[in-house]
């Protein structure tokens with residue numbers, strides 16, 4: 054086993070913080086951003102005759118259980134999507150493909166550019182067309198945790214295709230193809246673009 058310290062030029066340079074004030078909360082966000090994720094758009098449909106599609110960008114998506122098939126998204130209680138999910142009891146997850154950064158911006162409200170979104174209807178839910186995967190979910194339970202709600206959904210139908218994901222790391226989107234990580238190598242993210 055190689056117990057030698059990392060090379061001199063790569064000495065770890067950690068920033069340490071104790072949680073105590075709003076400044077450390079900002080720093081905690083930075084620490085949490087070191088966890089790379091994919092990007093999803095959560096959609097939900099409300100209304101009677103006039104159907105209203107609402108969606109938001111989220112990267113808090115995670116799988117919870119295979120049997121039963123449960124997933125969850127953590128959504129701010131201030132997000133319109135949160136209220137709409139409570140109303141409809143259902144939501145869809147579209148896992149974005151690498152050529153969809155504009156879709157990410159559109160659904161996070163970080164652009165003024167109006168984007169025409171192509172939706173595909175499946176199982177009564179509107180999904181983002183061209184996404185890598187679509188998961189149709191019925192709310193299984195919702196847990197309020199301080200300023201967010203964990204909406205656990207039971208997957209009723211799903212669809213997927215092959216392709217390259219849009220990635221989110223350190224507050225930026227990556228449209229690069231992830232390189233395979235070979236034994237003894239570290240994957241270095243490159244070409245990140247501001248969201």
Ligand SMILES: Cc1cc2nc3c(=O)[nH]c(=O)nc-3n(C[C@H](O)[C@H](O)[C@H](O)COP(=O)(O)O)c2cc1C
Nearest residue numbers: 109110111112113127128129132133134160161162
């Ligand atoms: C990459 C990315 C990931 C995000 N993930 C989440 C998330 O997991 N949960 C959340 O509440 N907001 C998340 N947001 C912020 C929401 O997309 C944003 O607040 C949105 O405007 C909420 O829309 P709504 O109020 O119309 O529902 C994320 C934003 C970005 C850019």
